[in-house]
Amino acid sequence: MSDKGKIAVLGAGPMGLAVAYQLILDGYKPIVFEADDRVGGMTASFDFNGLNIERYYHFHCTSDKAFLQILTDLNIKHLFHWKETKMGYWYLNRLQEWGNPLALLKFKGLSFLSKIRYGIHAFTSTKRSNWIKLDKLSAKEWIIKWVGAEAFDILWRKLFEYKFYHFSDSISAAWIWSRIRRLGNSRYNIFREKLGYLEGGSETLLFALKRNILSNGGEIHLSTSIKEVQLENNKVSGLRTEKNFYEFENVISTIPLPYIPKIIPKLPKKILEKYSNIKNIAVVCVIAKLSEKVSDNFWVNVNDPEMDIPGFVEYSNLRPLQNSIVYVPFYMPGEHSYYNEPDKFFIEKVKLYLKKINSRIDEKKFIDIKASRYRFAQPICETNFLDQLPPINLPIKGLYVADTSYYYPEDRGISESVELGIKIAKSIKVD
Numbered sequence: 185m186s187d188k189g190k191i192a193v194l195g196a197g198p199m200g201l202a203v204a205y206q207l208i209l210d211g212y213k214p215i216v217f218e219a220d221d222r223v224g225g226m227t228a229s230f231d232f233n234g235l236n237i238e239r240y241y242h243f244h245c246t247s248d249k250a251f252l253q254i255l256t257d258l259n260i261k262h263l264f265h266w267k268e269t270k271m272g273y274w275y276l277n278r279l280q281e282w283g284n285p286l287a288l289l290k291f292k293g294l295s296f297l298s299k300i301r302y303g304i305h306a307f308t309s310t311k312r313s314n315w316i317k318l319d320k321l322s323a324k325e326w327i328i329k330w331v332g333a334e335a336f337d338i339l340w341r342k343l344f345e346y347k348f349y350h351f352s353d354s355i356s357a358a359w360i361w362s363r364i365r366r367l368g369n370s371r372y373n374i375f376r377e378k379l380g381y382l383e384g385g386s387e388t389l390l391f392a393l394k395r396n397i398l399s400n401g402g403e404i405h406l407s408t409s410i411k412e413v414q415l416e417n418n419k420v421s422g423l424r425t426e427k428n429f430y431e432f433e434n435v436i437s438t439i440p441l442p443y444i445p446k447i448i449p450k451l452p453k454k455i456l457e458k459y460s461n462i463k464n465i466a467v468v469c470v471i472a473k474l475s476e477k478v479s480d481n482f483w484v485n486v487n488d489p490e491m492d493i494p495g496f497v498e499y500s501n502l503r504p505l506q507n508s509i510v511y512v513p514f515y516m517p518g519e520h521s522y523y524n525e526p527d528k529f530f531i532e533k534v535k536l537y538l539k540k541i542n543s544r545i546d547e548k549k550f551i552d553i554k555a556s557r558y559r560f561a562q563p564i565c566e567t568n569f570l571d572q573l574p575p576i577n578l579p580i581k582g583l584y585v586a587d588t589s590y591y592y593p594e595d596r597g598i599s600e601s602v603e604l605g606i607k608i609a610k611s612i613k614v615d
């Protein structure tokens with residue numbers, strides 16, 4: 185490594201690690217600061233009583249190009265596998281097949297006309313590439329225009345309400361379109377869905393990146409929360425943690441944007457206002473280990489008046505594991521009173537819901553169950569979202585700030601974070 189100079193990277197999630205990885209390739213010395221005691225951010229793993237597994241589920245689609253490329257570059261592509269997966273829809277107290285044209289036609293509780301309209305919308309969304317007009321439209325209006333009120337009420341409404349609550353009506357159509365397209369195009373053919381996973385989970389990628397960074401002269405400081413990025417005369421001068429001050433002329437932040445006004449309070453007021461206006465939803469994600477499968481599906485959407493969730497993920501139907509592993513995410517705006525409820529509140533709900541969905545599941549089938557939380561799990565991408573973001577390369581010399589918002593209209597994703605991290609590192613200009 186030629187020594188062009190040291191650059192601080194804030195956050196060791198996939199984006200921060202990708203920034204550091206690329207900086208090394210370009211001859212810099214990245215020094216990564218991570219608040220958590222492990223790398224990974226939303227993709228980090230934990231010890232689930234003997235099973236090392238990520239706190240939140242992760243799957244991959246055929247469009248995850250940057251992710252697949254970095255696996256090749258790190259020589260771990262052989263640990264990645266595609267698998268045919270199934271989807272389900274829990275509606276009218278039964279688990280219905282979902283995710284292909286035949287399942288749509290057989291779906292109980294929806295008129296034939298609504299099924300046709302839904303199918304046309306899903307299909308045309310996978311073919312569309314221009315999204316600029318969709319940025320100005322609300323997802324709800326866009327979907328109702330295409331599929332009608334009946335299909336929206338039955339198939340979409342709960343998915344919006346149990347993710348975005350009072351923000352449901354203002355979500356951008358471009359954001360929802362990119363999700364439909366990503367999943368819709370990840371298939372062997374129109375009847376067979378194709379999703380991917382890494383042996384060992386996301387940690388396999390995280391650890392390969394970490395090894396690469398450390399063995400090439402980079403540094404990763406865990407349990408080191410940055411309290412302030414210091415600015416002097418319109419330039420970066422350094423970083424302050426609880427105990428230390430580090431001199432830096434260049435800082436790349438990949439931590440969630442809502443933290444920025446707190447740690448860089450000397451930014452121009454207009455820029456701080458923009459960060460403060462970006463809203464995020466939080467997640468409380470329950471993970472259950474069971475001795476019996478809940479279903480054969482990887483993903484199940486839920487529309488049930490007795491369940492306040494958009495769906496659940498039976499991860500072990502994608503990545504082979506000894507027991508059944510089910511993730512049940514409860515999304516909500518972080519200010520929602522729900523977010524203050526203890527883990528037990530969500531865990532008890534999950535037990536009830538899974539028992540209702542599969543009557544063979546009883547208390548004895550739960551081997552273990554836990555909950556994890558992430559306060560800034562997803563930016564709320566409202567209409568005209570692009571206009572709300574300050575530039576990544578800020579008008580302060582040496583300061584770059586990004587998070588998952590910056591690849592809008594794509595949903596937060598490992599591939600997108602890796603791609604953006606690499607792009608930012610390549611754009612760095614140091615005198």
Ligand SMILES: Cc1cc2nc3c(=O)[nH]c(=O)nc-3n(C[C@H](O)[C@H](O)[C@H](O)COP(=O)(O)OP(=O)(O)OC[C@H]3O[C@@H](n4cnc5c(N)ncnc54)[C@H](O)[C@@H]3O)c2cc1C
Nearest residue numbers: 195197198199219225226240242243410439596597598601
């Ligand atoms: C429930 C759930 C399901 C998901 N499913 C998928 C999926 O199926 N497929 C997929 O590709 N993606 C999925 N994702 C998204 C994926 O996890 C994220 O896109 C990705 O982790 C974002 O990485 P990042 O590095 O940009 O941000 P983050 O993972 O948020 O990393 C930011 C890091 O900054 C650190 N930090 C914060 N403040 C400070 C500070 N002051 N000082 C130092 N460090 C700080 C944090 O601890 C964190 O490690 C999912 C996420 C969730 C929550």
